[in-house]
Amino acid sequence: MLPERTHWAAAPVFMRTKTRQRPVIRCLTISLVAVLLAGFAAIAIAGDEASGKSTTDTPDSGSQKTHVLVVVGPSEHPPGTHEVAATGRLIKHLLQESKRIDPPAVSVVSQWPDDAALLDAVTSVVFLGDFFPPTRMENKSRILQQLDEMTQRGCGIVCVHFATGLAKHDVTPEGHHPLLDWTGGYFATRCEHHQSVAKIFESTIEPAERPHAVLAGWKSFRIHDEPYYEMYFGPKETHNRLIPFATAMIPPEAPRQQLVAWGIERPDGGRGAAIVLPHFIRNWLDPNMRTLILNLIVWSAKIDVPSEGVDSQLDDLQSFQTGTGK
Ligand SMILES: [Zn+2]
16 A cells, blocks of 8 residues: 655654754945955945845755765675665665655765764664664763764664664663664664574565555565564563554564654654565665665655655666675
8 A cells, every 4th residue: 555645744843944044135235355365355245235235145055965974884694695885875876866865975984983063964764784883882881872872863874674773781780772762673682682693585565554654666576685583672561652664474484563663753853763684695686675675764864755765776786795794
Protein backbone atom coordinates (compact mmCIF):
# COMPACT_ATOMS: atom_id res chain seq x y z
CA MET A 1 0.00 0.00 0.00
CA LEU A 2 1.47 3.32 -1.02
CA PRO A 3 0.78 6.62 0.68
CA GLU A 4 -0.84 9.34 -1.37
CA ARG A 5 0.24 12.53 0.27
CA THR A 6 3.45 14.44 0.53
CA HIS A 7 3.35 15.77 4.09
CA TRP A 8 2.70 12.86 6.37
CA ALA A 9 4.47 13.76 9.53
CA ALA A 10 3.46 16.64 11.70
CA ALA A 11 5.55 19.73 11.20
CA PRO A 12 8.67 19.38 13.32
CA VAL A 13 8.79 21.41 16.49
CA PHE A 14 12.45 22.02 16.05
CA MET A 15 13.37 24.23 13.17
CA ARG A 16 16.65 23.22 11.66
CA THR A 17 17.53 26.27 9.72
CA LYS A 18 19.30 29.15 11.33
CA THR A 19 18.87 32.11 9.07
CA ARG A 20 21.95 34.13 9.75
CA GLN A 21 21.39 37.34 7.89
CA ARG A 22 24.03 39.70 6.83
CA PRO A 23 23.49 43.23 5.67
CA VAL A 24 24.99 44.11 2.32
CA ILE A 25 25.06 47.38 0.59
CA ARG A 26 23.10 46.98 -2.59
CA CYS A 27 24.24 49.99 -4.51
CA LEU A 28 27.50 51.78 -4.56
CA THR A 29 27.82 55.02 -6.32
CA ILE A 30 30.74 55.75 -8.55
CA SER A 31 31.84 58.36 -6.15
CA LEU A 32 31.79 55.85 -3.26
CA VAL A 33 33.96 53.43 -5.23
CA ALA A 34 36.31 56.23 -6.00
CA VAL A 35 36.52 57.19 -2.38
CA LEU A 36 37.04 53.55 -1.35
CA LEU A 37 39.84 53.23 -3.84
CA ALA A 38 41.32 56.36 -2.44
CA GLY A 39 41.41 54.74 0.97
CA PHE A 40 38.59 56.64 2.66
CA ALA A 41 36.18 53.73 3.00
CA ALA A 42 34.90 54.48 6.47
CA ILE A 43 34.10 58.05 5.71
CA ALA A 44 32.42 57.10 2.42
CA ILE A 45 30.13 54.42 3.94
CA ALA A 46 29.11 56.78 6.67
CA GLY A 47 28.35 59.37 4.05
CA ASP A 48 26.43 56.85 1.91
CA GLU A 49 24.22 55.70 4.79
CA ALA A 50 23.64 59.26 5.86
CA SER A 51 22.41 59.98 2.34
CA GLY A 52 19.59 57.47 2.77
CA LYS A 53 20.70 54.67 0.39
CA SER A 54 18.98 51.41 1.29
CA THR A 55 20.67 48.23 2.54
CA THR A 56 19.26 44.71 2.11
CA ASP A 57 19.50 41.63 4.31
CA THR A 58 20.28 38.52 2.31
CA PRO A 59 20.21 35.01 3.81
CA ASP A 60 23.50 33.19 4.05
CA SER A 61 22.46 30.13 2.09
CA GLY A 62 25.52 28.18 3.22
CA SER A 63 24.20 28.04 6.77
CA GLN A 64 20.90 26.51 5.68
CA LYS A 65 22.26 23.46 3.89
CA THR A 66 21.16 20.14 5.32
CA HIS A 67 24.20 18.12 6.27
CA VAL A 68 24.26 14.34 6.72
CA LEU A 69 27.26 12.88 8.53
CA VAL A 70 27.87 9.19 7.72
CA VAL A 71 30.03 7.58 10.41
CA VAL A 72 31.72 4.36 9.27
CA GLY A 73 32.66 2.40 12.38
CA PRO A 74 34.93 -0.63 12.68
CA SER A 75 33.83 -3.86 10.98
CA GLU A 76 35.51 -7.23 10.67
CA HIS A 77 33.04 -8.84 8.31
CA PRO A 78 34.30 -10.58 5.17
CA PRO A 79 33.82 -9.13 1.67
CA GLY A 80 30.22 -9.20 0.51
CA THR A 81 28.88 -8.66 4.02
CA HIS A 82 28.48 -5.34 5.79
CA GLU A 83 31.23 -3.58 3.71
CA VAL A 84 30.58 -0.46 5.75
CA ALA A 85 33.12 1.78 3.97
CA ALA A 86 31.63 0.97 0.56
CA THR A 87 28.15 1.48 2.01
CA GLY A 88 29.18 4.94 3.26
CA ARG A 89 30.40 5.93 -0.20
CA LEU A 90 27.23 4.51 -1.73
CA ILE A 91 24.87 6.38 0.61
CA LYS A 92 26.68 9.64 -0.14
CA HIS A 93 26.40 9.05 -3.87
CA LEU A 94 22.73 8.09 -3.73
CA LEU A 95 21.71 11.06 -1.58
CA GLN A 96 23.60 13.53 -3.70
CA GLU A 97 22.35 12.15 -7.03
CA SER A 98 18.68 12.18 -6.08
CA LYS A 99 16.62 14.36 -8.41
CA ARG A 100 13.54 14.57 -6.19
CA ILE A 101 15.17 16.18 -3.14
CA ASP A 102 17.40 19.15 -2.61
CA PRO A 103 20.53 17.05 -2.07
CA PRO A 104 22.10 17.46 1.35
CA ALA A 105 25.79 17.92 1.96
CA VAL A 106 27.15 14.50 2.97
CA SER A 107 30.38 13.85 4.87
CA VAL A 108 31.64 10.29 5.25
CA VAL A 109 34.10 9.77 8.12
CA SER A 110 35.77 6.77 9.76
CA GLN A 111 36.82 8.73 12.86
CA TRP A 112 34.56 10.90 14.97
CA PRO A 113 35.18 14.47 13.75
CA ASP A 114 37.13 16.92 15.93
CA ASP A 115 35.68 19.78 13.93
CA ALA A 116 33.14 21.49 16.19
CA ALA A 117 31.80 23.57 13.29
CA LEU A 118 31.09 20.39 11.30
CA LEU A 119 29.28 18.78 14.24
CA ASP A 120 27.25 21.98 14.69
CA ALA A 121 26.21 21.87 11.04
CA VAL A 122 25.11 18.23 11.01
CA THR A 123 21.36 17.63 10.73
CA SER A 124 21.51 13.83 10.89
CA VAL A 125 24.14 11.21 11.68
CA VAL A 126 24.00 7.83 9.91
CA PHE A 127 25.91 5.04 11.64
CA LEU A 128 27.38 1.99 9.88
CA GLY A 129 29.59 -0.60 11.55
CA ASP A 130 29.78 -3.69 13.70
CA PHE A 131 28.03 -2.54 16.88
CA PHE A 132 26.91 1.04 17.48
CA PRO A 133 30.14 2.72 16.35
CA PRO A 134 30.58 5.23 19.22
CA THR A 135 30.83 2.30 21.62
CA ARG A 136 33.76 0.89 19.60
CA MET A 137 35.63 4.11 18.82
CA GLU A 138 38.28 5.98 20.79
CA ASN A 139 37.02 8.62 23.23
CA LYS A 140 33.70 6.84 23.54
CA SER A 141 32.43 8.98 26.39
CA ARG A 142 33.28 12.23 24.60
CA ILE A 143 31.47 11.04 21.46
CA LEU A 144 28.39 10.01 23.43
CA GLN A 145 28.44 13.37 25.21
CA GLN A 146 28.67 15.27 21.92
CA LEU A 147 25.94 13.13 20.39
CA ASP A 148 23.78 13.90 23.37
CA GLU A 149 24.32 17.63 22.82
CA MET A 150 23.58 17.23 19.11
CA THR A 151 20.32 15.40 19.77
CA GLN A 152 19.29 18.10 22.23
CA ARG A 153 19.35 20.60 19.36
CA GLY A 154 17.24 18.18 17.29
CA CYS A 155 19.89 16.35 15.27
CA GLY A 156 18.72 13.08 13.67
CA ILE A 157 20.32 9.68 14.23
CA VAL A 158 20.03 6.62 11.98
CA CYS A 159 21.49 3.16 12.60
CA VAL A 160 21.79 0.65 9.75
CA HIS A 161 22.00 -3.12 10.37
CA PHE A 162 24.72 -4.01 12.93
CA ALA A 163 25.18 -0.34 13.87
CA THR A 164 22.02 -0.98 15.94
CA GLY A 165 24.08 -3.41 18.06
CA LEU A 166 24.93 -3.11 21.73
CA ALA A 167 26.54 -5.74 23.95
CA LYS A 168 25.85 -6.53 27.56
CA HIS A 169 28.78 -4.40 28.71
CA ASP A 170 27.46 -1.36 26.82
CA VAL A 171 24.15 -1.18 28.66
CA THR A 172 22.97 -0.93 32.26
CA PRO A 173 21.85 -4.15 33.98
CA GLU A 174 18.28 -3.15 33.08
CA GLY A 175 19.26 -2.72 29.45
CA HIS A 176 19.29 1.06 29.25
CA HIS A 177 21.50 2.96 26.83
CA PRO A 178 21.08 6.45 25.32
CA LEU A 179 20.65 4.80 21.91
CA LEU A 180 17.21 3.69 23.12
CA ASP A 181 16.20 7.33 23.54
CA TRP A 182 17.84 8.37 20.28
CA THR A 183 16.43 5.76 17.90
CA GLY A 184 13.95 3.71 19.93
CA GLY A 185 15.60 0.30 19.89
CA TYR A 186 18.76 -1.77 19.58
CA PHE A 187 20.05 -5.21 18.67
CA ALA A 188 20.90 -6.77 22.03
CA THR A 189 24.01 -8.90 21.66
CA ARG A 190 24.24 -11.46 24.43
CA CYS A 191 22.50 -9.22 26.92
CA GLU A 192 21.20 -11.02 29.94
CA HIS A 193 17.60 -9.87 29.76
CA HIS A 194 17.24 -9.07 26.09
CA GLN A 195 18.45 -11.31 23.32
CA SER A 196 18.16 -10.39 19.68
CA VAL A 197 18.78 -12.90 16.93
CA ALA A 198 20.84 -12.70 13.71
CA LYS A 199 20.11 -15.42 11.16
CA ILE A 200 20.20 -15.53 7.39
CA PHE A 201 17.03 -16.54 5.53
CA GLU A 202 14.59 -15.36 2.92
CA SER A 203 11.79 -13.13 4.10
CA THR A 204 9.23 -10.60 2.90
CA ILE A 205 9.61 -7.04 4.11
CA GLU A 206 6.22 -5.31 4.30
CA PRO A 207 5.46 -1.59 4.56
CA ALA A 208 3.82 -0.72 7.88
CA GLU A 209 0.06 -0.23 7.86
CA ARG A 210 0.05 3.23 9.40
CA PRO A 211 0.63 5.88 6.68
CA HIS A 212 3.93 7.70 6.91
CA ALA A 213 6.22 9.68 4.60
CA VAL A 214 8.91 6.99 4.85
CA LEU A 215 6.55 4.49 3.16
CA ALA A 216 6.55 6.46 -0.10
CA GLY A 217 7.81 4.88 -3.30
CA TRP A 218 8.59 1.33 -2.19
CA LYS A 219 6.51 -1.79 -1.84
CA SER A 220 6.70 -5.19 -0.22
CA PHE A 221 9.86 -7.06 -1.25
CA ARG A 222 11.40 -10.52 -0.85
CA ILE A 223 14.98 -10.54 0.28
CA HIS A 224 17.64 -13.06 1.25
CA ASP A 225 19.37 -11.36 4.15
CA GLU A 226 19.84 -11.27 7.90
CA PRO A 227 16.88 -9.30 9.25
CA TYR A 228 17.51 -9.11 12.96
CA TYR A 229 14.58 -9.99 15.16
CA GLU A 230 13.66 -9.77 18.82
CA MET A 231 15.12 -6.28 18.84
CA TYR A 232 14.98 -4.55 22.23
CA PHE A 233 12.71 -1.49 22.29
CA GLY A 234 12.96 -0.59 25.98
CA PRO A 235 10.29 -0.98 28.64
CA LYS A 236 6.85 -1.85 27.23
CA GLU A 237 5.32 1.46 28.31
CA THR A 238 7.67 3.28 25.90
CA HIS A 239 6.77 1.23 22.82
CA ASN A 240 3.99 3.55 21.72
CA ARG A 241 6.62 6.12 20.72
CA LEU A 242 7.78 3.82 17.91
CA ILE A 243 6.70 4.72 14.38
CA PRO A 244 6.62 1.49 12.37
CA PHE A 245 8.09 1.68 8.86
CA ALA A 246 8.49 -2.00 7.95
CA THR A 247 7.67 -5.39 9.42
CA ALA A 248 8.37 -9.03 8.56
CA MET A 249 6.87 -12.34 9.64
CA ILE A 250 10.07 -13.94 10.89
CA PRO A 251 11.86 -16.22 11.56
CA PRO A 252 10.52 -18.70 8.98
CA GLU A 253 10.35 -21.57 11.48
CA ALA A 254 8.33 -19.58 14.04
CA PRO A 255 6.89 -16.55 12.24
CA ARG A 256 5.83 -13.57 14.31
CA GLN A 257 5.39 -10.00 13.14
CA GLN A 258 8.66 -8.23 13.89
CA LEU A 259 9.50 -4.57 13.45
CA VAL A 260 12.44 -4.35 11.06
CA ALA A 261 12.51 -0.60 10.35
CA TRP A 262 11.16 2.16 12.56
CA GLY A 263 11.53 5.75 13.67
CA ILE A 264 10.81 7.97 16.64
CA GLU A 265 10.04 11.66 17.06
CA ARG A 266 12.00 12.56 20.16
CA PRO A 267 10.90 15.09 22.79
CA ASP A 268 13.94 17.21 21.84
CA GLY A 269 12.38 17.68 18.40
CA GLY A 270 14.85 15.37 16.64
CA ARG A 271 14.16 12.16 14.78
CA GLY A 272 15.74 8.77 15.15
CA ALA A 273 15.42 5.79 12.84
CA ALA A 274 16.82 2.32 12.36
CA ILE A 275 16.68 -0.61 9.97
CA VAL A 276 17.94 -4.11 10.65
CA LEU A 277 19.01 -4.68 7.00
CA PRO A 278 21.18 -5.23 5.01
CA HIS A 279 23.80 -7.84 5.87
CA PHE A 280 24.74 -8.46 2.22
CA ILE A 281 25.91 -5.38 0.37
CA ARG A 282 24.45 -6.78 -2.87
CA ASN A 283 20.98 -6.17 -1.44
CA TRP A 284 21.49 -2.46 -2.07
CA LEU A 285 20.67 -3.45 -5.66
CA ASP A 286 17.07 -3.97 -4.52
CA PRO A 287 15.32 -0.68 -5.40
CA ASN A 288 12.65 -1.14 -2.73
CA MET A 289 15.16 -1.58 0.08
CA ARG A 290 17.19 1.32 -1.26
CA THR A 291 14.21 3.68 -1.27
CA LEU A 292 13.19 2.61 2.22
CA ILE A 293 16.66 3.37 3.61
CA LEU A 294 17.09 6.64 1.70
CA ASN A 295 13.61 7.74 2.80
CA LEU A 296 14.34 7.16 6.45
CA ILE A 297 17.69 8.95 6.27
CA VAL A 298 16.08 11.92 4.52
CA TRP A 299 13.20 11.94 7.02
CA SER A 300 15.66 11.89 9.94
CA ALA A 301 17.36 14.97 8.47
CA LYS A 302 13.98 16.74 8.19
CA ILE A 303 14.03 16.92 4.43
CA ASP A 304 10.51 16.38 3.05
CA VAL A 305 10.29 12.85 1.68
CA PRO A 306 9.02 13.14 -1.92
CA SER A 307 5.54 11.66 -2.50
CA GLU A 308 7.13 9.02 -4.77
CA GLY A 309 9.99 8.36 -2.37
CA VAL A 310 13.65 9.26 -2.76
CA ASP A 311 14.70 8.24 -6.27
CA SER A 312 17.96 6.44 -6.87
CA GLN A 313 19.81 4.68 -9.63
CA LEU A 314 22.36 1.98 -8.92
CA ASP A 315 23.70 0.00 -11.86
CA ASP A 316 27.26 -0.51 -10.76
CA LEU A 317 27.55 -1.48 -7.12
CA GLN A 318 31.10 -2.74 -7.69
CA SER A 319 32.38 0.74 -8.40
CA PHE A 320 31.85 1.51 -4.69
CA GLN A 321 33.63 -1.65 -3.51
CA THR A 322 37.32 -2.31 -3.15
CA GLY A 323 37.18 -6.11 -3.33
CA THR A 324 38.59 -6.35 0.19
CA GLY A 325 35.36 -5.62 2.04
CA LYS A 326 36.95 -2.43 3.44
ZN1 LIG B 1 25.17 -8.82 9.36
